[in-house]
Amino acid sequence: MYNGLVKELLDKNGLKIGDFALIEFGNSKEVVKILPNSEFTEKGILVVKLESGYNFGISVDEIDSIEKAEHKEKSDDPSESELQSIELNKDLPQVSIIYTGGTIGSKLDYRTGGVHMLLKPEELIANVPELSNIAMLHPVHLFSIASEDMTYLEWQRIASTVAEEIKGGSRGVVITIGTDTMHYVSSALSFMLKGLNAPVVFTGSQRSSDRGSSDSFMNLICSVRIAAESDIAEVGICMHKDSSDDYCQLIRGTKARKMNTSRRDAFRPINDLPIAHLGIKGEIHYDSDYNKVKSSAEGITIMDKFSDKVALLKVYPNSDPDIINYYKNKGYKGIIIEGTGLGHTSVSGRPEKSYLNNIKEAIDSGMIIGMTSQCLYGRVNSKVYTNLRLLSNAGVVYCEDMTPETAYIKLGWLLGNYNRDEARQLLNKNIAGEIRDRTLYDEFLI
Amino acid sequence: MYNGLVKELLDKNGLKIGDFALIEFGNSKEVVKILPNSEFTEKGILVVKLESGYNFGISVDEIDSIEKAEHKEKSDDPSESELQSIELNKDLPQVSIIYTGGTIGSKLDYRTGGVHMLLKPEELIANVPELSNIAMLHPVHLFSIASEDMTYLEWQRIASTVAEEIKGGSRGVVITIGTDTMHYVSSALSFMLKGLNAPVVFTGSQRSSDRGSSDSFMNLICSVRIAAESDIAEVGICMHKDSSDDYCQLIRGTKARKMNTSRRDAFRPINDLPIAHLGIKGEIHYDSDYNKVKSSAEGITIMDKFSDKVALLKVYPNSDPDIINYYKNKGYKGIIIEGTGLGHTSVSGRPEKSYLNNIKEAIDSGMIIGMTSQCLYGRVNSKVYTNLRLLSNAGVVYCEDMTPETAYIKLGWLLGNYNRDEARQLLNKNIAGEIRDRTLYDEFLI
Structure with missing residues (x-):
């Protein structure tokens, strides 16, 4: 229930929850439906359903005018007898x-x-x-x-x-x-x-x-x-x-x-x-x-076990590779990295920003680290550039053309249902259509 | 320089680095250029340049045949006199x-x-x-x-x-x-x-x-x-x-x-x-x-100062909201969250997975938290659903139609060059074309 300024405004214009109203606010003028507020609605905010279908909160200050509007709406609540006739x-x-x-x-x-x-x-x-x-x-x-x-x-x-x-x-x-x-x-x-x-x-x-x-x-x-x-x-x-x-x-x-x-x-x-x-x-x-x-x-x-000791980690310039240790120290079993381009993290630049040693240590401690691309479209590749080969040689599993989200789900599922070595083997093998051998051009951004 | 099996193979076929060779491997048969290896090349791998332009490492085991190939390549190294004539x-x-x-x-x-x-x-x-x-x-x-x-x-x-x-x-x-x-x-x-x-x-x-x-x-x-x-x-x-x-x-x-x-x-x-x-x-x-x-x-x-105490954080189902504390405890000044849909994190589900309290505490401690969408296309919105309003009321800044990457760069730049309150004010105001008032339909996936 509204109170304060919103209640005053509604009462003054003879409006109640469920009514349609013609409302002018900002540069807009449209017929809206008055919705109830909730415990989370800020004071002085009227919640309405816009013609766009969205619920929207309008500050009383922003409302230039409001009046009751006719709005022919067919009743789509079928009666009990109508239901029985179906x-x-x-x-x-x-x-x-x-x-x-x-x-x-x-x-x-x-x-x-x-x-x-x-x-x-x-x-x-x-x-x-x-x-x-x-x-x-x-x-x-x-x-x-x-x-x-x-x-x-x-x-x-x-x-x-x-x-x-x-x-x-x-x-x-x-x-x-x-x-x-x-x-x-x-x-x-x-x-x-x-x-x-x-x-x-x-x-x-x-x-x-x-x-x-x-x-x-x-x-x-x-x-x-x-x-x-x-x-x-x-x-x-x-x-x-x-x-x-x-x-x-x-x-x-x-x-x-x-x-x-x-x-x-x-x-x-x-x-x-x-x-x-x-x-x-x-x-x-x-x-x-x-x-x-x-x-x-x-x-x-x-086959529905799932390990939630798996993280999805987006890597970006200037980021601190200590994040790998954070997950290792929390007992995580795996990380899917969302790298740049063909599957990069910083590796050969400023030493304090290089992920290579932390990744090596995590893998040596038994974690599985998979690589996907924040480009989303295309396929990671562990061979084209030196930095890629360094990560691959450290044991990072390149996840082909899987989306980062699917690779994360898959690794959690694998670690829930298989032992570590099996999980690592299966991560870049197709199980449920998540990996395609070949990427067709037609599939990019259409 | 190659040694072991690779050197043997090259020597036997009279091939050296820089030569073109017709090579059969896997299901492929193509003319490649023999490239030098590097300190990172694994043993038993021959590095070649494929016709596709990519450098590629082939295991000796995979090579079915290799022989010297003619390859007419026009010299595109201009001579000194040619250079002087320009x-x-x-x-x-x-x-x-x-x-x-x-x-x-x-x-x-x-x-x-x-x-x-x-x-x-x-x-x-x-x-x-x-x-x-x-x-x-x-x-x-x-x-x-x-x-x-x-x-x-x-x-x-x-x-x-x-x-x-x-x-x-x-x-x-x-x-x-x-x-x-x-x-x-x-x-x-x-x-x-x-x-x-x-x-x-x-x-x-x-x-x-x-x-x-x-x-x-x-x-x-x-x-x-x-x-x-x-x-x-x-x-x-x-x-x-x-x-x-x-x-x-x-x-x-x-x-x-x-x-x-x-x-x-x-x-x-x-x-x-x-x-x-x-x-x-x-x-x-x-x-x-x-x-x-x-x-x-x-x-x-x-105006090039930059605070690298800013994180870009992708949030996903089952993720542990303790990650917010991790950054807070490391003295970070800001986080750009890459939320789901219109700008969500888990808020109202299982309490141990809710980000709301951790985000509130981080903001109360002085951090700036901005929200973007992992959908990439479209615009975040702090009003449509209850969970969004809860985050917004806690002080999360919804970053309009900025990409997560640009929002991260912007927050690092703002915190390098402005005080906290100014940075928070400017985060969702357009400075360099990063925010558009209106999103045109034509701009989606074409």
């Missing part, structure tokens, strides 16, 4: 939707600011009617955690839930998740699910689903289509392919990266092609090779 | 070329493996004849250091040399440098050179200049053209615009990033348009706004 088609393939957070699969309640999960298949279909002809839905609310707050303990819960759902008869699984660390989690699941013989699709939204032009419904529909209709036996991320609403694309879980803070097509394949792209209707277009669902398979097992 | 056109604008490392402006001597700098204007013109009609060249050999080995001490020497050259009558300055950290250095110079009223152009090459299809000559020519002919009063990076040899582009020094380990068009503008693009001949095409050279100006001054 018939589920039990002949469609079963697809599980596991909610873990993010705004997909939830609806914002404007009165309370709270979020309501769509946990009944009928509710999902009432809100996203396109789903009714694609799959027999099985929604599961696992938890609601911002993706940046998840740890490997949550990833393990997601992995075991996916396995349960597949064993329970689902043809494919969709996981909704906050987008911030989606690519870390999709990497983790790619390694944790052994013998996967079904599509497992992560999706989310970059714009909240109460916005007309939100990406959330299309992302959800395309993800359910992949799960229900494709023969892809891999973990992938399904999000918008470009800034239009024509296509979503499925990116391999170990080769994806969030490359934009806010665009709907923020997720890009790095050193890889998309596996497929598709619209809400029509064919699924396959863009590259992938593991296909087999008619007979061993069945899914989980 | 007339310099002293009516052309004077452009300084400062060599700091990298392969541009140098020639590999195949007999010794050593590198010869082209320090006479006549030598440069004999090797790159296109330069003769563009500028009166003034080459300066400052030092030869791999860019990953440079520190701010080298950047300061580059800054003062640029200022000297401009005061000495040069219309513009080109700096050749290794590409790995070129964008860190171009950022540093962008802040260090105050009152710049001339083009200052960084360039380098992704393929060594003894390769036919090297990018180095075109990059050098285009850079000299910008320095000699443009009215751009900024620091920029001039490298290939795409994978063809049609155009180079000039990217603002604070908005560039190396985005590929090996492609010639690896440098991309991040959240910005290129300033200009151009070919070896023809017009310079201006693509966006820039600071123009003024007919009267105060003159260049240097």
